[in-house]
Amino acid sequence: MDWQASQAPERQPRLVAQLTRMIQSDRLSHAVLLTGEQGSGKEAVAHFLIQMTLCENPQNVPCETCRACRLLKSGNHLNVHSVEADGQFIKREQIDQLIHELSKTARESGRKFYIVHEAHRMNASSANALLKFLEEPTSDVTAILLTNQPHALLPTIRSRCQQMTLQPISSEQLKQQLMEQEVTESMASTISKMANSVEEGLALTEEEEFGLARRGVLKLMEALERGTAHALVQAHEHVIPLLKDKEKAERILDLLLFAYRDIVACKANPGSDCTFPDKKALWEQIAMRSTFEQLTYQLEHIMKARRRLHQNANRTLLMEQLVIELREVNAGV
Amino acid sequence: MKFEVMRDRLLEALNDVMKAVSSKTTVAILTGIKIEAKKEGIYLTGSDADITIQTFIPVEEDGEQIVQLTQTGSIVLQARFFNEIVRKLPTNDVLIEVKNGYQTDVRSGKSEFHLIGQDANDYPLLPQMEEDQSFTMPAELVKSIIRETVFAVSTSESRPVLTGVNWQIRDGELMCVATDSHRLARRSTKLENAPADEYNAVIPGKSLNELNKILEDNSEPVEIVLTSQQILFKAGNVLFYSRLLEGNYPDTSRLIPSEHKTLVVVNGRALHQAIDRASLLAREERNNVVRFTTQGQNAVEISSNSPEIGKVEEQVLAEQIEGEELVISFSAKYMMDALKAIEGHDVQIQFTGVMRPFILKSVHDDAILQLILPVRTY
Numbered sequence: 001m002d003w004q005a006s007q008a009p010e011r012q013p014r015l016v017a018q019l020t021r022m023i024q025s026d027r028l029s030h031a032v033l034l035t036g037e038q039g040s041g042k043e044a045v046a047h048f049l050i051q052m053t054l055c056e057n058p059q060n061v062p063c064e065t066c067r068a069c070r071l072l073k074s075g076n077h078l079n080v081h082s083v084e085a086d087g088q089f090i091k092r093e094q095i096d097q098l099i100h101e102l103s104k105t106a107r108e109s110g111r112k113f114y115i116v117h118e119a120h121r122m123n124a125s126s127a128n129a130l131l132k133f134l135e136e137p138t139s140d141v142t143a144i145l146l147t148n149q150p151h152a153l154l155p156t157i158r159s160r161c162q163q164m165t166l167q168p169i170s171s172e173q174l175k176q177q178l179m180e181q182e183v184t185e186s187m188a189s190t191i192s193k194m195a196n197s198v199e200e201g202l203a204l205t206e207e208e209e210f211g212l213a214r215r216g217v218l219k220l221m222e223a224l225e226r227g228t229a230h231a232l233v234q235a236h237e238h239v240i241p242l243l244k245d246k247e248k249a250e251r252i253l254d255l256l257l258f259a260y261r262d263i264v265a266c267k268a269n270p271g272s273d274c275t276f277p278d279k280k281a282l283w284e285q286i287a288m289r290s291t292f293e294q295l296t297y298q299l300e301h302i303m304k305a306r307r308r309l310h311q312n313a314n315r316t317l318l319m320e321q322l323v324i325e326l327r328e329v330n331a332g333v
Numbered sequence: 334m335k336f337e338v339m340r341d342r343l344l345e346a347l348n349d350v351m352k353a354v355s356s357k358t359t360v361a362i363l364t365g366i367k368i369e370a371k372k373e374g375i376y377l378t379g380s381d382a383d384i385t386i387q388t389f390i391p392v393e394e395d396g397e398q399i400v401q402l403t404q405t406g407s408i409v410l411q412a413r414f415f416n417e418i419v420r421k422l423p424t425n426d427v428l429i430e431v432k433n434g435y436q437t438d439v440r441s442g443k444s445e446f447h448l449i450g451q452d453a454n455d456y457p458l459l460p461q462m463e464e465d466q467s468f469t470m471p472a473e474l475v476k477s478i479i480r481e482t483v484f485a486v487s488t489s490e491s492r493p494v495l496t497g498v499n500w501q502i503r504d505g506e507l508m509c510v511a512t513d514s515h516r517l518a519r520r521s522t523k524l525e526n527a528p529a530d531e532y533n534a535v536i537p538g539k540s541l542n543e544l545n546k547i548l549e550d551n552s553e554p555v556e557i558v559l560t561s562q563q564i565l566f567k568a569g570n571v572l573f574y575s576r577l578l579e580g581n582y583p584d585t586s587r588l589i590p591s592e593h594k595t596l597v598v599v600n601g602r603a604l605h606q607a608i609d610r611a612s613l614l615a616r617e618e619r620n621n622v623v624r625f626t627t628q629g630q631n632a633v634e635i636s637s638n639s640p641e642i643g644k645v646e647e648q649v650l651a652e653q654i655e656g657e658e659l660v661i662s663f664s665a666k667y668m669m670d671a672l673k674a675i676e677g678h679d680v681q682i683q684f685t686g687v688m689r690p691f692i693l694k695s696v697h698d699d700a701i702l703q704l705i706l707p708v709r710t711y
Contacts, residue, residue, distance in 0.1 A: 067454070070454070070455065071455060074361070074362070074455055075360070075361060076360055076361060076362040076363075076455045076457075077360075078360060078382055078457055096490040096491065097490065099490070099493060100490045100493045100496070103493035103494065103578055103579050103580055104383065104493075104537065104576040104577065104578055104579065105561075105562045105563065105576050105577045105578075106562065107382060107457050107576065108457065108458075
């Protein structure tokens with residue numbers, strides 16, 4: 001993975017300032033838990049923290065030129081270890097290996113660090129193995145745990161870490177930044193709801209399937225106005241082929257959810273900003289004739305479909321059923 | 334950097350260095366070896382983070398020119414490719430030259446390779462070793478110390494400190510202890526030129542196994558330099574660095590019983606062979622357990638019984654049996670490992686009871702001590 005320390009001050013100015021003060025006054029705990037949404041820059045902050053500590057002559061930022069900084073940037077620093085989920089979970093052997101590695105003396109000068117990416121992916125056994133090591137580290141070791149689901153961690157692990165929360169980037173800010181990168185306004189509005197960082201957003205604009213998904217969902221919304229049969233045909237033509245894997249299917253359901261959110265927002269406050277500003281006329285039209293009860297019913301069904309997706313339901317059937325359920329409301333249920 | 338070197342000498346040096354290079358490393362720079370050309374000769378360094386091996390090719394040796402140095406410098410080259418290339422070069426003269434940054438040319442005869450190297454400044458630095466904390470031992474002694482202890486280290490990673498051998502220097506004596514909490518191997522050695530300060534470190538078992546492969550079985554002196562971070566073994570032109578394990582090694586001296594109720598003296602080799610035979614039937618069942626029974630004053634019986642397979646009994650003549658009658662069961666593997674470490678001589682086994690650990694020693698000296706925990710059987 002690329003070394004992202006230099007992005008941290010820009011993405012998390014407040015937290016970085018706080019960390020810098022802590023490092024300078026040597027008040028940093030031996031275990032840090034960084035929590036924040038996907039894309040809020042957890043890695044960047046973790047990297048910054050490490051580089052700031054190991055840098056040989058830091059001012060308020062790492063010097064970027066000393067040996068430690070150079071090694072960190074090229075990924076060749078031997079005091080930094082990291083663990084990522086191997087498949088679904090971070091397995092027991094991975095933690096054992098990490099502990100074994102860290103129980104040997106350091107090769108470079110300074111503290112040793114380890115980063116546990118997606119710490120909530122530790123299963124009970126690996127979490128307990130790590131817990132023991134968190135409690136009694138053998139020497140100068142600092143743990144950095146990253147997660148976007150702090151509550152999925154064992155409470156015993158949370159209580160042993162200094163917890164810090166990263167600010168998510170606001171969707172308005174994200175939209176502005178995306179538009180500065182020459183993304184069209186309608187696309188930027190949609191992406192600012194789906195993504196959590198500029199990089200992630202730009203990656204989405206370059207992804208062909210995301211464009212197709214967005215168009216497919218809007219086509220489906222139009223077709224839902226025209227009748228169940230139309231909607232089913234549209235779903236089969238433009239949406240179902242895109243349900244190739246769970247993440248993509250989840251994304252499509254999210255887009256659909258945001259479309260209904262737009263309608264509710266239009267109904268409640270005609271001036272509110274939309275995920276799909278290019279379809280505002282259609283949303284207003286639907287909002288006019290639907291009641292809040294109906295819209296709530298539809299939103300609930302999308303949420304239900306999203307849950308069933310995680311239970312590995314057949315995705316084609318799931319989508320068909322959802323279309324029918326969304327239509328039921330119009331038929332006067 | 335530019336120099337010419339004899340291929341066979343380069344290959345010989347590479348061979349040792351390659352033992353430290355691991356293909357599984359996650360750190361890119363460690364897939365390479367560092368080549369450093371200095372006035373006095375060429376240094377090659379390979380490492381897998383745990384161990385680092387450095388070899389040295391002198392410019393001249395015994396009046397023979399081995400290296401022709403044109404320009405000093407250093408570079409890191411991909412170990413696997415460089416090794417294969419040198420192995421297959423057509424002539425015995427190899428020219429290595431670094432130009433425009435990290436591009437490296439390797440020429441021999443009419444063959445010419447252009448390799449892309451990495452910045453040698455990114456390679457991990459070798460630790461600074463203070464020479465005052467050091468002592469020397471002949472290579473064969475280092476090898477036998479390793480052989481007699483390292484087999485007993487733990488292979489489970491649940492207690493990392495037990496995967497190493499504890500080296501302790503106190504009162505001019507080197508005490509090496511390894512244990513996996515079921516058995517223990519201890520070897521003490523008198524040092525002629527022991528360092529003044531006490532020293533205590535845990536050396537990873539894997540590192541010692543590698544060192545054992547590199548050292549030759551001769552009486553050449555090996556200098557051992559100690560620091561709190563690393564340990565260095567110097568043998569001729571080869572330097573072997575190992576990281577140490579952190580954490581406190583458990584105090585094992587209390588585990589070793591000082592008195593005994595039964596004493597058996599028996600020929601080690603005969604006992605080893607008998608246990609090896611008995612374990613044939615025990616292999617699958619219950620962790621290789623064999624039973625040891627004293628019979629009168631001059632024989633012991635080794636037996637094993639697996640209900641599905643059958644049973645085996647064998648009598649081994651004992652030199653001497655003193656004290657209480659005894660029936661005890663233990664792991665055949667642990668016993669054979671221990672007997673192998675004591676090597677052939679008459680072995681003295683001291684038991685303190687059926688459920689208490691027992692110890693094995695040579696009858697001639699106390700240098701080697703092996704301790705094994707028995708297995709409870711009914």
